[in-house]
């Protein structure tokens with residue numbers, strides 16, 4: 001390929017809810033990778049920061065027939081009418097035309113939280129505290145990701161630091177096209193049961209593109225027309241039906257079917 | 258028009274300028290810049306800068322022994338991932354492993370020895386020298402040896418390591434030394450099998466590749482029981498993989514993770530597992546679903562004239578009677594027994610949830626009994642023999658103090674208790690240990706990197722290096738089909754005031770040597786055995802041990818994320834054995850276990866609830882959780898801490914407590930406040946409570962005592978803490 005033209009990508013994910021065991025390795029790997037600081041003593045489910053959060057959901061049947069599923073939920077990377085982009089007065093949210101990734105620029109963010117209100121997936125988090133790590137732990141922060149201050153909003157960006165690293169590696173080899181195996185988000189890498197597939201949805205041969213076309217695939221709140229790039233898979237009807245429910249407004253954690 | 262300077266014109270000019278300025282980029286740029294400048298305040302931590310390198314090691318947080326690859330900045334690890342193709346974890350890690358490099362920065366980390374003073378809810382610490390503590394221990398050890406006053410006990414929270422062999426060797430030489438492990442330790446489960454066959458049966462493991470049906474007696478089989486590779490294989494048939502995996506049936510009083518993920522969940526009344534095991538055996542015997550010739554020739558107590566036999570025992574547990582004892586319907590009991598026989602090879606796992614307490618000796622023997630009937634134990638079964646990992650000669654079996662469960666030693670017998678909490682281990686109710694101590698005279702010292710878990714109950718703590726600061730070996734996991742050996746090599750420099758457990762014990766017993774020398778001796782013994790294969794992290798593949806040129810080469814591989822795996826051996830045929838063990842009154846003990854103490858059978862005191870404690874491997878009480886684990890606990894509620902009790906809605910109503918409200922649990926040992934969560938999937942009449950402490954994200958001004966549900970256990974109530982009764986009131 002011509003070294004100067006870059007193939008446009010549409011990065012996306014396919015998360016198999018029939019495989020996810022709710023272990024939370026993805027959630028922790030994400031926080032490690034992106035320098036999300038540990039919770040303050042008063043932290044709780046409403047004011048905590050987890051770019052990726054794993055929800056435990058049940059089908060609502062009583063003991064002993066209840067069924068459970070786990071839904072890892074992060075920024076769904078809306079492709080059309082990206083709600084957070086249109087409401088941000090500061091242009092702090094941008095969609096990268098080369099990758100389709102919805103990026104957050106915390107330096108521009110004023111903390112008005114319009115984007116949090118607009119996000120149908122509750123995938124954005126506000127920093128109620130300045131980031132703080134126990135003594136000495138700053139030495140163990142990821143050098144590729146700057147910590148964010150109190151008063152700004154943050155969210156999953158498909159591990160932007162890793163994308164940069166992959167680009168730098170490609171550049172070192174004289175290419176503008178990254179090697180797909182160089183760009184694997186932290187949550188994908190960590191999952192012990194390989195429940196998360198990641199890659200370029202534009203490339204029909206990738207696992208993620210194949211899975212996105214599978215009969216078991218669905219997207220959350222598809223009726224909003226946001227054309228999210230995070231697909232979910234399940235063969236269980238009750239799990240698929242959750243896709244059309246609004247996530248509870250009052251508490252991020254209540255997503256009961 | 259002349260410009261007249263009027264007040265109105267000035268105001269118009271100022272107003273117009275302000276309005277006009279709004280359509281220029283100036284104010285917005287200013288706003289933007291202010292936002293950027295304030296991001297760079299000195300109070301925002303700066304990321305480290307320096308050379309980026311990669312290092313390899315092995316995770317020692319549990320005995321899975323996952324290979325880890327660390328990305329480091331200035332040689333300090335900042336991100337861990339699994340080593341690709343590693344036999345234990347194939348590129349993945351559990352949440353504790355992913356954040357393992359944070360443990361060195363735990364807010365309750367200790368870097369110099371301390372003396373502890375427990376106040377009402379807090380702990381005060383005072384610095385003290387290690388010489389002073391070691392002097393006190395040596396004096397107490399001498400009294401124990403010379404004057405015979407109290408035993409010297411060492412509680413090993415991670416048995417099976419090379420240093421554990423060193424301890425057992427030293428304790429055997431001391432004469433009055435006892436080597437203790439938690440009653441939930443897998444070693445004690447294989448001891449039950451030894452009791453049945455009357456001799457050491459040898460190490461056994463599970464060959465999960467051979468299994469089509471797994472019946473788990475509340476073992477967390479799909480949640481950290483085996484290695485990540487084993488769990489992944491067991492779940493392989495889920496989703497779109499199109500692969501085959503074993504069918505898992507989970508017997509559990511709790512709606513545990515394994516119950517949630519299993520193909521079938523069979524809820525059971527708490528503490529009635531032995532009855533269900535007998536009931537399943539009853540169906541197998543009644544329907545002739547076992548190898549009659551083999552059993553009649555090998556089982557010495559199968560049918561005995563004039564004496565109670567296994568046949569008599571199991572005969573009492575008809576499906577109807579078992580259903581009455583366990584709450585499992587007779588149809589499910591019959592169908593499960595038939596499925597085990599028809600959809601074999603089958604395997605029954607009794608190794609319970611380590612936080613939830615031991616299943617008990619009799620129940621474990623009942624489980625081994627079903628495995629024998631199903632042919633899982635013997636030449637072609639899923640339970641396979643393997644050989645012990647080679648060790649230096651001085652650690653031969655007769656030079657070692659025997660392994661004893663804490664509950665097996667007499668009360669008020671321990672004069673000096675040393676707790677090796679340097680590695681994560683199974684939780685243990687302090688009340689169980691406390692009653693073994695000579696009241697007001699004993700000395701209790703922990704070796705621990707943090708002021709957490711059992712270490713909070715001691716008189717002194719000698720700090721040890723934290724995870725990934727120390728060299729240590731990882732013992733073979735119970736689920737492993739062959740012996741394995743790997744070494745966790747340090748990725749971080751350990752603080753000056755710390756001592757590893759071998760150094761401490763060497764000083765107490767005046768034995769020269771270092772942990773590194775000990776592990777190198779072990780590595781030499783393995784190399785000299787000429788057995789097995791070695792996984793090399795550098796190539797992501799395994800080679801025969803014999804392809805390595807020297808023990809040093811093996812050491813280099815093991816300390817860089819490698820793993821030694823023994824060759825499989827042919828399983829021995831089933832020897833002669835007793836289904837009920839060989840202890841006097843074996844029949845009565847087994848019968849009591851089946852019929853006996855179940856919380857549902859005890860006279861129902863008003864307003865009492867059955868508390869079911871549970872744990873997660875590497876996240877249980879006393880575990881040193883990464884500060885970042887607040888994400889799983891406080892910030893997402895995905896894992897519940899010991900401050901949350903989960904109840905069925907009907908039970909919550911009965912006890913007049915509401916979802917999100919507070920409740921107080923009370924036993925003779927004390928009270929504990931919990932937050933109530935209501936979940937329709939939970940069994941009525943019980944409260945599920947995790948043993949894990951809440952992760953500490955930030956250091957507080959004072960050290961607050963851990964709230965652990967095990968503190969409420971009254972040890973006289975039952976030999977296990979799988980279920981205990983408490984009153985629950987609205988707080």
Ligand code: SF4
Pocket residue numbers: 029030031033034051052074155156157158159160185186187188
């Ligand atoms: S892609 Fe990266 S930032 Fe997004 S959830 Fe996964 S680990 Fe977190």
Ligand code: SF4
Pocket residue numbers: 019020021022023024025026027054070072190191192193194195196
């Ligand atoms: S790591 Fe994988 S299995 Fe675990 S919660 Fe995340 S997606 Fe699910």
